[in-house]
Amino acid sequence: MLLKIRTKLKEFFWRGIHQSWGVVMMCVGVIIGMILGVIFRINYFWSPVWVVFVILLFVFMYLKPRFLTVSMCLVAGMVLAFFKVAVVLSDGGDTKLGVDEGTEGLVISARDWFSGRIESVLPERKAGLSMSYLLGMKTGIDKELSENLKAVGLAHIVVASGAHLSILVEIARKIFGKISRFSGLLFSILFILFFMCMVGWTPSILRAGMMAILTLLSWYVGRKIAPWRIILIVAAFTLMLNPLFLTNLGWLLSFASYAGIMMLGPSIIRFFYGAKKPGFIASTVLTTVAATLMTLPITLYYFGQISLISVVANILILPTLPYVMGLTFLTGIFAGVPGVSVVMGFLTERMLNFHIVVVEWFGEMEQFLIKIDRYEPRVFLLYLILLVPILWRGWRKLKSYF
Numbered sequence: 001m002l003l004k005i006r007t008k009l010k011e012f013f014w015r016g017i018h019q020s021w022g023v024v025m026m027c028v029g030v031i032i033g034m035i036l037g038v039i040f041r042i043n044y045f046w047s048p049v050w051v052v053f054v055i056l057l058f059v060f061m062y063l064k065p066r067f068l069t070v071s072m073c074l075v076a077g078m079v080l081a082f083f084k085v086a087v088v089l090s091d092g093g094d095t096k097l098g099v100d101e102g103t104e105g106l107v108i109s110a111r112d113w114f115s116g117r118i119e120s121v122l123p124e125r126k127a128g129l130s131m132s133y134l135l136g137m138k139t140g141i142d143k144e145l146s147e148n149l150k151a152v153g154l155a156h157i158v159v160a161s162g163a164h165l166s167i168l169v170e171i172a173r174k175i176f177g178k179i180s181r182f183s184g185l186l187f188s189i190l191f192i193l194f195f196m197c198m199v200g201w202t203p204s205i206l207r208a209g210m211m212a213i214l215t216l217l218s219w220y221v222g223r224k225i226a227p228w229r230i231i232l233i234v235a236a237f238t239l240m241l242n243p244l245f246l247t248n249l250g251w252l253l254s255f256a257s258y259a260g261i262m263m264l265g266p267s268i269i270r271f272f273y274g275a276k277k278p279g280f281i282a283s284t285v286l287t288t289v290a291a292t293l294m295t296l297p298i299t300l301y302y303f304g305q306i307s308l309i310s311v312v313a314n315i316l317i318l319p320t321l322p323y324v325m326g327l328t329f330l331t332g333i334f335a336g337v338p339g340v341s342v343v344m345g346f347l348t349e350r351m352l353n354f355h356i357v358v359v360e361w362f363g364e365m366e367q368f369l370i371k372i373d374r375y376e377p378r379v380f381l382l383y384l385i386l387l388v389p390i391l392w393r394g395w396r397k398l399k400s401y402f
Contacts, residue, residue: 172191204250269287
């Protein structure tokens with residue numbers, strides 16, 4: 001039975017997602033269609049769209065068979081996107097996913113119970129920050145600290161996302177992977193789904209969960225999916241669930257951070273080290289820089305400011321984030337246990353003190369702040385500079401395919 005499941009998964013990733021340009025182009029079509037649909041508020045009777053499609057269909061009839069296939073996939077993705085946008089706009093949709101009320105109530109009760117245990121050990125301000133790290137509960141962060149987090153470009157760390165899931169997956173694979181490869185896969189996915197239920201089906205955690213599960217499945221069958229393919233597939237799928245995710249800050253930051261680490265990061269490392277492998281500290285620093293650069297346009301657009309030394313703040317905070325999350329979880333588990341809860345609370349509080357001092361110190365250095373008008377769309381032109389090497393390599397591969 002397990003062998004049959006493994007074979008089916010391998011066939012799916014080998015012949016489907018892993019090498020299919022049709023899947024890629026359909027995802028590109030969905031994303032482009034969603035962006036155009038949300039901007040122009042396309043409805044069922046937006047006639048210019050259908051005129052363009054009729055013209056495109058006639059043009060595609062005279063193309064090479066291979067190019068015709070992927071072009072049709074692109075158009076199909078855009079059509080699906082336009083219909084979805086029309087449905088959502090007509091219903092006045094929002095960026096929340098529908099969840100059963102009983103399930104939602106159970107999740108909220110579990111979160112409140114766990115946060116109550118942490119608050120019984122840690123001071124209120126630190127308990128709020130620790131819960132925002134662990135479960136993305138931003139309501140516990142005071143206004144001053146929240147503003148400082150935005151100023152130093154660290155708003156993404158209080159959004160439950162891939163960093164949180166990576167820790168859970170690593171734990172599951174180390175513990176249950178010793179039993180079998182399939183056990184490691186199964187319990188990793190169960191941990192991911194449990195965490196997603198605890199956090200809630202927010203756009204950012206949905207993105208992180210889907211990416212983590214796809215990566216695990218490809219690991220299980222012994223294949224790798226290129227990061228840009230995962231980004232396109234997950235972005236298209238989540239937008240089909242709700243096109244208005246395009247306007248959700250958490251969704252945008254989580255994608256940008258992932259793209260920075262997985263796509264821009266390797267390019268920066270190759271630039272400085274060539275074929276050599278950097279050490280742990282150097283690798284952490286460079287990937288942090290990559291993630292910060294990729295989230296920079298979004299941060300500037302929504303908050304209108306960024307600190308020139310935000311990279312330094314990110315380098316100091318991000319490497320220690322998994323340890324704070326782990327200590328926070330253990331603090332909640334052992335709350336009320338004599339001796340153990342005191343030790344866990346002391347260690348967690350010291351780490352959180354360090355984070356708060358760093359954030360406030362860098363956040364108050366106004367001489368290093370760059371301020372622009374908020375919601376200035378021209379800031380996204382920065383992505384053209386950041387992605388030139390990646391787009392150039394992608395264009396060369398696409399040309400070789402055709």
